[in-house]
Amino acid sequence: MCDDLAVPATVLVVDDHASFRRFARKLLEAAGLTVVGEADDGASALAAAEELRPDVVLLDVLLPDTTGFEVARELATWPVRPLVVLTSSRSAADLGGLAGRDGADGFIPKSELTVAALAALVGEAA
Amino acid sequence: MRAVRVLLWLAGAALCARLLLAAKDEHHRPAGLTYLSTDKALLHYTVALLAITVGLVVWDRRPESLTGPLLTAASFAYVLSELDPLFHRSRLGLAVALVASPLVIALFAHVFLAYPTGRLGSRLERGFVASIYAFELAVALVYLLYYDPGSYVVGGIRVDCPQCGKAPLTNVGWHDLTGAGRVRDGLTIAVIAVAAVLVAAKLVRAAPGPRRVLLPFGLAALVLAAHGAVVFGLDLAGSSTDFWTSSTVFWSETVAVLAIPVALAAGVLWSRSSRSAVADLVVELEHSPPGSVRAALARTLGDPSLELGLWLPERRAFVDGDGRALELPAAGSGRAVTVLGPEDAPIAALVHDPALLEQRSLLDAAGAAARFALENERLQAELRLQLGEARSSRARIVRAGDEERRRLERDLHDGAQQRLLGLGLALQLARARLGTEADGAAELLAEAEAELRAALDELRELARGIHPAVLTEQGLSAALRSLAARSPVPVTIAEAPEGRLPGPVEAAAYFLVSEALANVAKYARASSVRVNVVRVDERVLVDVDDDGTGGADPSRGSGLRGLADRVHALDGELALESRPGHGTHLHAELPCA
Numbered sequence: 001m002c003d004d005l006a007v008p009a010t011v012l013v014v015d016d017h018a019s020f021r022r023f024a025r026k027l028l029e030a031a032g033l034t035v036v037g038e039a040d041d042g043a044s045a046l047a048a049a050e051e052l053r054p055d056v057v058l059l060d061v062l063l064p065d066t067t068g069f070e071v072a073r074e075l076a077t078w079p080v081r082p083l084v085v086l087t088s089s090r091s092a093a094d095l096g097g098l099a100g101r102d103g104a105d106g107f108i109p110k111s112e113l114t115v116a117a118l119a120a121l122v123g124e125a126a
Numbered sequence: 127m128r129a130v131r132v133l134l135w136l137a138g139a140a141l142c143a144r145l146l147l148a149a150k151d152e153h154h155r156p157a158g159l160t161y162l163s164t165d166k167a168l169l170h171y172t173v174a175l176l177a178i179t180v181g182l183v184v185w186d187r188r189p190e191s192l193t194g195p196l197l198t199a200a201s202f203a204y205v206l207s208e209l210d211p212l213f214h215r216s217r218l219g220l221a222v223a224l225v226a227s228p229l230v231i232a233l234f235a236h237v238f239l240a241y242p243t244g245r246l247g248s249r250l251e252r253g254f255v256a257s258i259y260a261f262e263l264a265v266a267l268v269y270l271l272y273y274d275p276g277s278y279v280v281g282g283i284r285v286d287c288p289q290c291g292k293a294p295l296t297n298v299g300w301h302d303l304t305g306a307g308r309v310r311d312g313l314t315i316a317v318i319a320v321a322a323v324l325v326a327a328k329l330v331r332a333a334p335g336p337r338r339v340l341l342p343f344g345l346a347a348l349v350l351a352a353h354g355a356v357v358f359g360l361d362l363a364g365s366s367t368d369f370w371t372s373s374t375v376f377w378s379e380t381v382a383v384l385a386i387p388v389a390l391a392a393g394v395l396w397s398r399s400s401r402s403a404v405a406d407l408v409v410e411l412e413h414s415p416p417g418s419v420r421a422a423l424a425r426t427l428g429d430p431s432l433e434l435g436l437w438l439p440e441r442r443a444f445v446d447g448d449g450r451a452l453e454l455p456a457a458g459s460g461r462a463v464t465v466l467g468p469e470d471a472p473i474a475a476l477v478h479d480p481a482l483l484e485q486r487s488l489l490d491a492a493g494a495a496a497r498f499a500l501e502n503e504r505l506q507a508e509l510r511l512q513l514g515e516a517r518s519s520r521a522r523i524v525r526a527g528d529e530e531r532r533r534l535e536r537d538l539h540d541g542a543q544q545r546l547l548g549l550g551l552a553l554q555l556a557r558a559r560l561g562t563e564a565d566g567a568a569e570l571l572a573e574a575e576a577e578l579r580a581a582l583d584e585l586r587e588l589a590r591g592i593h594p595a596v597l598t599e600q601g602l603s604a605a606l607r608s609l610a611a612r613s614p615v616p617v618t619i620a621e622a623p624e625g626r627l628p629g630p631v632e633a634a635a636y637f638l639v640s641e642a643l644a645n646v647a648k649y650a651r652a653s654s655v656r657v658n659v660v661r662v663d664e665r666v667l668v669d670v671d672d673d674g675t676g677g678a679d680p681s682r683g684s685g686l687r688g689l690a691d692r693v694h695a696l697d698g699e700l701a702l703e704s705r706p707g708h709g710t711h712l713h714a715e716l717p718c719a
Contacts, residue, residue, distance in 0.1 A: 019544060019548040020547060020551070022548070023548045026551070027558075030555055062539075062595075062599075067599075089543050089547055089586070090539075090586065090596075091586065093608045093611040093612055094586070094594070094596055095600075111550060113550075113551065114554060115558075
């Protein structure tokens with residue numbers, strides 16, 4: 001029942017809802033990951049990613065100043081880029097589909113967010 | 127004011143009577159002059175008094191017009207100019223005659239050019255009339271200073287009148303004014319010609335209705351001008367033009383002066399005869415479509431420039447046929463206003479050529495004839511206005527509703543949904559901490575998680591139904607793709623506009639397709655649905671076609687009824703065709719400027 005990732009990794013959690021960030025941090029840390037930072041909008045997410053160089057960015061799609069898609073597109077242009085996992089309280093269909101959304105490595109609806117699902121995505125990408 | 131006019135008339139009558147007596151009395155005449163017969167004198171002063179009378183009557187009947195006072199003044203000047211030969215011994219009589227005589231021309235030119243309002247229309251006319259006054263006063267001054275009635279030429283005869291008075295302002299003795307007289311004659315002919323041209327131009331330019339008013343008086347002006355030009359021309363040529371000695375000049379002048387009252391009377395009669403046009407108006411209004419009252423009135427009154435203002439009591443304002451506010455022109459703007467109906471509750475206002483005021487009875491008759499049509503038109507204008515207001519209020523309500531739904535969806539997303547998601551993560555965490563040996567507690571937690579996920583799904587569904595976030599955030603095309611992805615029946619989106627459309631149009635198109643797809647899934651037993659949304663010019667066309675059983679009843683569901691309301695609120699149209707066995711075809715057109 002232990003959902004540890006294969007490799008210890010550092011994670012940046014980006015979401016404008018503090019309660020989600022708090023629980024996500026606990027969940028990820030319980031699974032052995034290191035949450036190196038939190039950000040509540042697109043601009044501070046990019047700044048934190050630049051500074052902290054996390055292995056994974058867990059990125060909410062709907063942010064107050066931009067969308068997770070935009071942040072992912074920006075991160076994708078970096079020479080050394082983190083793994084980007086989009087998440088949202090809405091389903092992929094409710095977001096108008098994910099087709100043509102460059103830059104992200106995967107999408108997990110928040111209601112289905114488990115360490116296992118995250119591990120599967122990270123493992124796939126790695 | 128009426129007392130003044132009565133006194134003026136009495137003075138005019140006394141003056142004419144006195145002059146008539148003087149004409150009969152040999153002692154008043156300079157020696158060597160043969161005067162006209164007593165009959166001619168009687169006729170002449172009767173005509174003169176008639177001209178004065180007509181001036182005063184016009185003044186009385188139309189106090190707001192300056193025509194009456196001007197005509198009275200011109201007629202008086204005409205009579206006073208004759209004090210000179212008959213009262214040649216009186217210095218005062220001579221002075222009055224010398225001033226009045228040239229002013230006759232200026233006053234008549236003024237009254238004719240300013241008819242019917244008594245106000246000169248253009249700057250050209252004002253400048254011209256002012257310069258005639260200046261010219262004629264200069265002539266008067268020259269004669270006051272230098273004219274010597276003691277020795278002058280009348281009808282080719284040199285008259286020596288040792289008992290005659292000297293020039294009234296000086297005693298410089300007489301100067302030979304023959305040269306100055308020729309200059310005056312030449313200039314006067316030019317002035318008369320210009321005045322005649324201006325009057326004729328006014329007649330030509332006038333619209334049919336105003337021309338009907340102007341024509342008789344204008345013709346009288348031209349007759350008088352022709353007479354004046356001939357007399358001054360003869361004088362210039364050295365022929366006899368003396369009124370008393372030349373029979374031709376006498377009759378020509380009598381006819382010309384008589385033309386003025388005759389013209390005014392003819393104008394009144396003519397406008398009475400044009401009342402038959404009102405009968406035509408009644409018939410025309412019977413058969414004309416709503417909104418054509420203005421045109422019909424303009425034709426009847428012969429004034430194409432006529433504007434119609436309909437009174438809206440609620441707004442306490444006049445509006446034109448299209449419901450736009452109509453400002454009534456201020457006094458002195460060159461337009462006249464006739465308000466129809468009672469003063470405190472008017473029906474309509476006519477803005478027209480001021481010449482039509484001369485045909486008061488025609489205006490009143492036409493207004494009365496059009497009253498019901500105008501009442502009708504006014505009600506329609508009111509209705510159109512209210513309809514417009516209802517329509518825009520309906521659109522506002524729909525917009526406000528959409529806004530409210532968007533806010534609700536946002537609140538659900540940011541509030542309850544986020545807390546439940548946090549709760550899910552907490553449960554997951556608790557289950558991981560608990561491990562397996564907790565007496566079935568882990569299973570319980572797993573069940574709670576599943577329950578929570580179901581609740582989240584339902585909540586998401588609810589939020590989407592309230593207002594789809596994808597529509598707000600990404601527009602119609604993405605929202606339609608999301609609808610298609612969730613539909614149990616396969617959906618092809620043939621076309622969807624990629625750019626953003628106005629919010630109400632996007633919402634209407636989205637909910638139309640959403641409701642249609644829900645109905646297809648519920649009733650149609652279709653194997654495929656085709657959705658097509660295109661923007662053509664300033665309309666968005668929405669089509670949803672399925673290959674199901676058809677036979678849908680549009681009155682059945684409240685869903686479609688609500689959608690029709692939404693479409694109509696945008697001034698759009700909705701059509702549903704669903705013959706049994708031929709599928710269901712929904713077509714909507716939404717205006718999208």
